[in-house]
Amino acid sequence: MTFESLGLDPALQRAVSDLGWPKPTPIQLDAIPPARDGHDLLACAMTGSGKTAAFLLPTLHRLMAQPKRATRALVLAPTRELAAQVHADLVVLAKHTNIRGAAIFGGVGMGPQEAAFRSHTDVIIATPGRLLDHMSQPGRYVNFTGLEVLVLDEADRMLDMGFLPDIKRVLAQLPAKRQTLFFSATMPKPISDLSRQMLQSPVRINVERQSLPAVGIEQALWPVAEALKADLFIALLRANVIGNVICFTRTKHRSNRLSDVLTRAGIPNAKIHGNRSQNQRTEALGDFKRGKVRVLVATDIVARGIDVEALEHVVNFDVPHVPEDYIHRVGRTARAEATGEAFTLVAPDEETDLRQIEKAIGRKLPRRTLDGFNYKHVPHERLEVPLAERIAVIRAKKAEDRARAKAKLERRGSSSSSSGGSSGGSSSGGASSGGGHARGGAASGGGGAPKSGSPRGSSGPGRRGPARGR
Numbered sequence: 001m002t003f004e005s006l007g008l009d010p011a012l013q014r015a016v017s018d019l020g021w022p023k024p025t026p027i028q029l030d031a032i033p034p035a036r037d038g039h040d041l042l043a044c045a046m047t048g049s050g051k052t053a054a055f056l057l058p059t060l061h062r063l064m065a066q067p068k069r070a071t072r073a074l075v076l077a078p079t080r081e082l083a084a085q086v087h088a089d090l091v092v093l094a095k096h097t098n099i100r101g102a103a104i105f106g107g108v109g110m111g112p113q114e115a116a117f118r119s120h121t122d123v124i125i126a127t128p129g130r131l132l133d134h135m136s137q138p139g140r141y142v143n144f145t146g147l148e149v150l151v152l153d154e155a156d157r158m159l160d161m162g163f164l165p166d167i168k169r170v171l172a173q174l175p176a177k178r179q180t181l182f183f184s185a186t187m188p189k190p191i192s193d194l195s196r197q198m199l200q201s202p203v204r205i206n207v208e209r210q211s212l213p214a215v216g217i218e219q220a221l222w223p224v225a226e227a228l229k230a231d232l233f234i235a236l237l238r239a240n241v242i243g244n245v246i247c248f249t250r251t252k253h254r255s256n257r258l259s260d261v262l263t264r265a266g267i268p269n270a271k272i273h274g275n276r277s278q279n280q281r282t283e284a285l286g287d288f289k290r291g292k293v294r295v296l297v298a299t300d301i302v303a304r305g306i307d308v309e310a311l312e313h314v315v316n317f318d319v320p321h322v323p324e325d326y327i328h329r330v331g332r333t334a335r336a337e338a339t340g341e342a343f344t345l346v347a348p349d350e351e352t353d354l355r356q357i358e359k360a361i362g363r364k365l366p367r368r369t370l371d372g373f374n375y376k377h378v379p380h381e382r383l384e385v386p387l388a389e390r391i392a393v394i395r396a397k398k399a400e401d402r403a404r405a406k407a408k409l410e411r412r413g414s415s416s417s418s419s420g421g422s423s424g425g426s427s428s429g430g431a432s433s434g435g436g437h438a439r440g441g442a443a444s445g446g447g448g449a450p451k452s453g454s455p456r457g458s459s460g461p462g463r464r465g466p467a468r469g470r
């Protein structure tokens, strides 16, 4: 089957042939014809399957058939990275058309995004939290009355991340008469329940298929003591057993620490996790894509949705707790039928989680050892500083800061009393502390006024703590 046989607009076929894609992937073959004909879809598709083009191409085809000045398609995605990636794919696929898209996510200014809504951008690709922020702004500039297509990308991930209430609030503000394309890597019960509420007589694609890593991925385990994981990882890099690699760690702390250890070992690396600003994440990913750094250390946030051409390796520095996470991380390599390797470093106390993964993928994974690596040596530094020790360091630092601030205040007090002449120690102390209070009052007053004004009230109940998905 060829792309020509899918009946897409010639401008879209040209974009596909510019990309050099030889033929549609299975999900594209199954999804494009019914979606092009206006049916709802319930599609079970993994990252790497070509799912993005499977929903973008028929959507673009539909928008091109009858041009209008309105936002006509909305793609909801769980993370900033995925929203940016879908937008990048749209730019490439729509390059011979007049269709425009905009990515809407948190961590960057609202202004340009507001302008995208106001100019009726054809396709909005948004994370749910930031979209709700815009929808509740006083200017009421988000207008979905002309919306024809809604896409949920990685619906299971959005539910995992707690976005169900946000999704429902967005849905309540969309026209009921629309086409809905529902994509999810897995179909647990909450997902099928949600899909039932949202879809009308959907065409089901691949729903029965168990989610397994794409073919072409060599998977292997590297058993090693927990304390020697970083050393083994570095040895694998130095021996070129591992090329360019995304390395997943269990926590942000471990990401930071591993990144430091790699830097000290002279291995160029970048890190990406939820505590990093959008700019830092974009820069880290860019450096990795351009080959400026060889290792991208990451927590789970980038496990889905990020598309890095020719990724040779994924390393699970820690065994993921749930098999789905393993499958998604491994799916980062060997995309769209290329080949790659996925390695997992396994400490003895991770064997139980590993057995669950092997059960889910239906086979035992091969175990490897690195020749010449001393599996018995004592590491010269610990990767992870235990939480209690970290807290003690933070407390000590705070106590030090407080002591320094106190000493400074006392120094000021004594210098003003010596320059203040006859007023004496106690009165100068009173003035100083009075000044301190006055400053404190002004600061909190200044902070309090706008709070009771717009920002909080305007973003309303949709505003929650974590920045994920914004």
Ligand code: AMP
Residues within 6 Å of the ligand: 021, 022, 023, 024, 025, 028, 046, 047, 048, 049, 050, 051, 052, 053, 305, 307, 335, 336
């Ligand atoms: P996705 O599953 O949408 O994240 O896509 C995975 C990767 O496959 C992306 O790098 C796409 O550019 C690529 N891709 C999508 N469709 C095809 C195709 N028909 N042939 C070759 N590569 C493709």
